[in-house]
Amino acid sequence: MKTLSDTHHQFASFFESKTLQPYAYMLSKKLSEGHICIDITDIENEREKLPTYFKNSFFDIATLLKEPLVALQNGTKQPFIWHNNRLYLQRYFSYESDILAQIVAWGSNNIEQITKRMEALRLESTFIKNIFETGINTKQPNWQLVATLMGALQNFTIITGGPGTGKTTTVAKILAILFKINPFLKVALAAPTGKAAARMGESLKATSLSPDSNIPTNIASKFALLQPLTIQRLLGFIPNSLHFKHHETNPLNYDVIIIDEASMIDVALFAKLLNAIGPNSRIILLGDKNQLASVEAGSLFGDLCQAQQNLNILNAHTQTFINHFITHEEEKISTNHNTKQTPSHPLFQHIIELKFSHRFKNNEGIGQFSKAIIQNNVSFLKNFLLANADDQVVIDTQYSPTFLENFIAGYKDYIHESDIKIALHKFNKLRILCAIRESNQGVYALNKIVERYLSHKNLIDTHSQFYIHRPVMITRNNYVLNIFNGDIGLVRPDENGELKVWFEGEDGKLTGILTGLINHAETVFAMSIHKSQGSEYDKVMVVLPQQQNMAILTRELLYTGLTRAKNKIFLQASHEVILHAAQSQVMRSSGIAFRFLENNA
Numbered sequence: 169m170k171t172l173s174d175t176h177h178q179f180a181s182f183f184e185s186k187t188l189q190p191y192a193y194m195l196s197k198k199l200s201e202g203h204i205c206i207d208i209t210d211i212e213n214e215r216e217k218l219p220t221y222f223k224n225s226f227f228d229i230a231t232l233l234k235e236p237l238v239a240l241q242n243g244t245k246q247p248f249i250w251h252n253n254r255l256y257l258q259r260y261f262s263y264e265s266d267i268l269a270q271i272v273a274w275g276s277n278n279i280e281q282i283t284k285r286m287e288a289l290r291l292e293s294t295f296i297k298n299i300f301e302t303g304i305n306t307k308q309p310n311w312q313l314v315a316t317l318m319g320a321l322q323n324f325t326i327i328t329g330g331p332g333t334g335k336t337t338t339v340a341k342i343l344a345i346l347f348k349i350n351p352f353l354k355v356a357l358a359a360p361t362g363k364a365a366a367r368m369g370e371s372l373k374a375t376s377l378s379p380d381s382n383i384p385t386n387i388a389s390k391f392a393l394l395q396p397l398t399i400q401r402l403l404g405f406i407p408n409s410l411h412f413k414h415h416e417t418n419p420l421n422y423d424v425i426i427i428d429e430a431s432m433i434d435v436a437l438f439a440k441l442l443n444a445i446g447p448n449s450r451i452i453l454l455g456d457k458n459q460l461a462s463v464e465a466g467s468l469f470g471d472l473c474q475a476q477q478n479l480n481i482l483n484a485h486t487q488t489f490i491n492h493f494i495t496h497e498e499e500k501i502s503t504n505h506n507t508k509q510t511p512s513h514p515l516f517q518h519i520i521e522l523k524f525s526h527r528f529k530n531n532e533g534i535g536q537f538s539k540a541i542i543q544n545n546v547s548f549l550k551n552f553l554l555a556n557a558d559d560q561v562v563i564d565t566q567y568s569p570t571f572l573e574n575f576i577a578g579y580k581d582y583i584h585e586s587d588i589k590i591a592l593h594k595f596n597k598l599r600i601l602c603a604i605r606e607s608n609q610g611v612y613a614l615n616k617i618v619e620r621y622l623s624h625k626n627l628i629d630t631h632s633q634f635y636i637h638r639p640v641m642i643t644r645n646n647y648v649l650n651i652f653n654g655d656i657g658l659v660r661p662d663e664n665g666e667l668k669v670w671f672e673g674e675d676g677k678l679t680g681i682l683t684g685l686i687n688h689a690e691t692v693f694a695m696s697i698h699k700s701q702g703s704e705y706d707k708v709m710v711v712l713p714q715q716q717n718m719a720i721l722t723r724e725l726l727y728t729g730l731t732r733a734k735n736k737i738f739l740q741a742s743h744e745v746i747l748h749a750a751q752s753q754v755m756r757s758s759g760i761a762f763r764f765l766e767n768n769a
Contacts, residue, residue, distance in 0.1 A: 174219070176200070188235050188248075190215075190222040195248075195255060204264065204435050204465050204758050205254040252766065254759045260465065263439040267468065268763050270442040274324035275514030285321050286489060288349050295348055296493050299341055299382045308524060310499040311480065315520040316341045317490050319452050322518060326430075328457045328473050329522030330538075331704075331731045335454045336368070338522065339426055340375040340391070342452065344383045346424060347390050356422040357396040360432040362645070362652025364702030366673075368428040369396035398645070398652055399427065399437060403444055405647065412440060419446035429702045430455035431469040435758075438468045457521075458542045460698060460728045460754070468760065475761040476513055479521045486517060514764055533560030534737055538730040541723050544750045553743045561730075563739045563746075567609075567714065575600070575709045575738050576621050579693065583627045583637050588660050588670045589678055595639055595658060598707040600694035601729045603720055609713045609740070614694035634659045634667055634683035641695060644688035649681055654699065656692055659683065697729040708733035712741035716748040724754045 180193035194214050195206050206214065208229065215227060232238060232250070239246035239258075249261040256264070289296065300313050312334050319325040319342040329335050346353050357372070359365040375381055376388040402420065404413025414420050425445060427433070430453040433441070445451050457473035473479070482490070482501060491500045537558070540548045556563050564571040575598070582595035600618070605611045622628045628637050638659040645652045657671040668680035669689070697710070710729040712721065726749045730737055739746075 177219070180222075183237065185235055185237070187228075187231055188237060190218060190227070191232060191248075191255060193218065193222055195257060199257070199260070199465050202465055202467065202754075204260040205256040208253040208255070252759050252762050256759075260435060263435045264758065264760055264763070266439040266443055267435070268760060270445075271324065271472075271518075272514045272764075273447075274322070275516070275518065282321055289317065289320060289345070290492075292345060292348055293493060296345060297495060299344055300493070301382060301495070307496075307498040309480075309501050310494055310496075311520060311522050311524070312338045312341070313494060313499075314480070314482075314490055314501065315522060316345065317493065318486075318517065318520055319450070320345050323448070323450050324518055325450070326453045326455075326469075326472060326515075326519040327522065328455055328469075328479075328519065330456055330458065332535075333522035333524060335428075335522060336371040337375050337381070339452065339454065340372050340381060340383065343372075343391070343424070343426075344376070344381075344387050347387045350423070351390075353424060354422045355394055356402055356420065356425045357394050357428070358399045358402040358425070359396065359428040359702065360399055360437075361429070361654035361702060362398050363654035363656070364429040364432070365396035365398055367702060367704075368426075369394060399433065399441055400645070401647075403440060405645075407647075412444065414444040415440070416443045418444075420444050420449065421446075422449055424450045424452070426452045426454065428454045431457065431459045431467075432701055433468065435465055435468055456731075458724060458727055459731075460701060460724050467754070467758065471758050471760045472515065473519055473521075475515055475764050476519070479519050482517055533558055534730060534733055537561050537737075538727050541730065541746075541750050542727045544723060544753075546747065546750070549747060549750060550743075553746065560735070561737045561739065563741070565742050567740050571738070571740065572617065572709070572711075573621060575707070576618050576693075578707065579618065579622060580625070580627060582658075583622070588658060589672060591660075592656075592658055592670070592672055596656065596703075597705060598709075599692075599700065599703075599705045599732070600709045600711060601697045601700050601732060602694055602711050603697055603725055603729070604713055604718070605696060607713060609711050611694050611696055614711060615691045618693035619691070634669070634686070636660060636667070639692045640669055640686070640689040641692035641699070642686075642689050646688070649685060650679075651681065654702070657681075697725055697732075700732050701728060703732055704734055705732055706734050707736045707738070709738040709740065712739075712745050712749065714742065714745065716742070716745045719752075721745065721749040722752045722754050723750050725749065 176193045176196040179196040180189040183189055183192050191206070197217075198206055198214070211227065233240070235248075237246050238248045238250055240250055245258065247258055249256045249258050251261065300310070315325070315327045315338045319327065319338070327335055327338055343355060357365065357368055359368055372394065373391045376383050376391040400412070406412060427441070442451070453469065455469050457470050487501045494500045537552060540552065552558070553563065578598045579595070582591045585591040585594050600614050602609060602611045602614055607613065619628065619630050623630055629635055636659055640657055640659065642651050642653055642655040651671060655671055657669040659667060659669050662668050662680055667683050669683055669686050670678050670680050673679050708729070710726070712726070726746070730739075
């Protein structure tokens with residue numbers, strides 16, 4: 169028997185029907201690209217991408233729908249589901265249906281519950297006004313306060329915003345208010361990766377302890393007790409199983425569940441997470457709707473944020489309630505924000521976008537450039553690139569080795585630092601981010617270049633796999649060793665001279681693990697932009713491939729890479745590649761937005 173090397177062809181070959189096979193191939197391929205269904209309006213475009221042996225197949229929807237293995241929404245359970253001019257695998261249709269049903273249920277807010285929560289918040293009016301008193305009048309709507317109050321009122325809230333818009337600060341204030349109302353509040357913090365979870369916990373604790381937060385010490389002390397987890401650990405990971413310990417009939421026992429970096433969650437995990445949350449728990453999802461979606465199938469966070477025509481729309485009753493807590497008239501929500509949206513949409517008032525960046529200014533540097541990228545502002549980008557005179561964004565269109573070496577030289581600092589914990593912090597101040605893994609501008613090649621440079625300077629000796637000072641990133645969760653995908657450590661000897669990989673734990677303490685126990689790790693002077701999500705660095709070098717016609721080059725990818733930097737970006741890319749990336753957008757097929765409308769009809 170001939171072995172098929174094309175996995176999508178292998179999948180399609182499981183089905184005897186010649187009518188079904190090309191659709192099965194197409195659907196398998198789309199899933200591998202992150203889509204969760206085939207949109208029939210794009211069928212001709214997808215047909216052109218089929219291999220030769222399927223291109224001449226007979227494509228007719230009426231014939232497809234007569235196939236016994238294709239069910240309509242209300243039909244019998246079959247491998248394929250046809251709904252709303254979209255073809256799904258049954259499993260992914262079920263995930264999407266579960267998510268829809270859960271959100272619709274949350275959208276039907278219990279009026280009595282909301283009324284009680286409003287009264288509890290009114291009783292804490294002085295406390296709430298105090299933690300938001302900064303002495304600064306931004307003269308624009310105070311969306312942080314809006315998001316805080318909506319998160320405290322509702323069982324389901326999405327808070328989206330770019331870097332520096334205050335998502336973590338908002339969550340800290342939500343928790344401060346809820347801890348004030350209920351000192352015994354049970355809180356869960358989680359994120360898709362261990363790295364993102366740890367960073368979330370650190371940021372929340374730092375925010376709560378900051379004098380600017382105005383959070384009382386007795387409440388801030390509660391933040392130190394919070395233990396961030398990966399979503400998998402929160403749900404109760406079962407080895408060698410697709411299921412978790414917590415689910416619809418065994419929900420999570422928390423009053424508030426906060427999930428950071430929600431844009432990274434794929435559709436399967438999203439469905440399982442929502443199903444594991446009880447009817448009386450609050451869930452708050454944080455993320456940047458403009459960032460890259462999950463590596464696996466689905467872009468649910470972005471889909472939810474775009475399911476309505478406008479965000480930050482409130483009804484008159486909610487607006488009046490929130491304005492009661494806002495001191496400055498210019499920061500109150502105006503009537504312009506309650507007239508553009510249909511209140512019957514299940515997501516109405518459940519999504520708040522934070523718009524004011526405290527880190528980046530919209531009219532200069534990283535903030536201005538990244539905003540132009542995500543909006544594909546071609547005229548601005550062309551002028552910006554031609555000037556190439558920004559203090560925060562430096563662009564090298566020639567892929568100069570000297571430009572790269574000047575950045576690499578910054579890695580000397582962590583190597584010269586003898587204190588392992590401080591060395592880790594110094595290492596994490598800068599990073600090279602790549603769009604791809606292979607080729608001259610890929611992760612593997614850039615890591616080799618850095619190693620050669622540092623070896624030439626006699627700073628490292630790469631003759632062994634786990635050489636001293638090697639920075640490594642874990643690529644697979646290890647629940648026994650308590651290290652997770654995305655965790656970064658440094659190879660250094662312990663007091664007895666034995667080489668270990670040192671990681672900083674959630675409590676700030678170092679843990680050393682023998683190098684022989686580390687099975688899944690890679691060098692991380694350079695890393696992919698995908699892997700960098702949930703991280704921040706003082707300085708970032710983004711290296712894009714020289715070929716501009718690559719599907720991976722999108723505005724979301726470049727925006728994500730640029731916004732990992734807090735202070736300065738060094739970008740190696742031609743003007744043509746940058747403009748091409750800004751013009752290309754991630755478009756993943758799903759039916760969630762249309763199904764909300766269908767449910768609302």
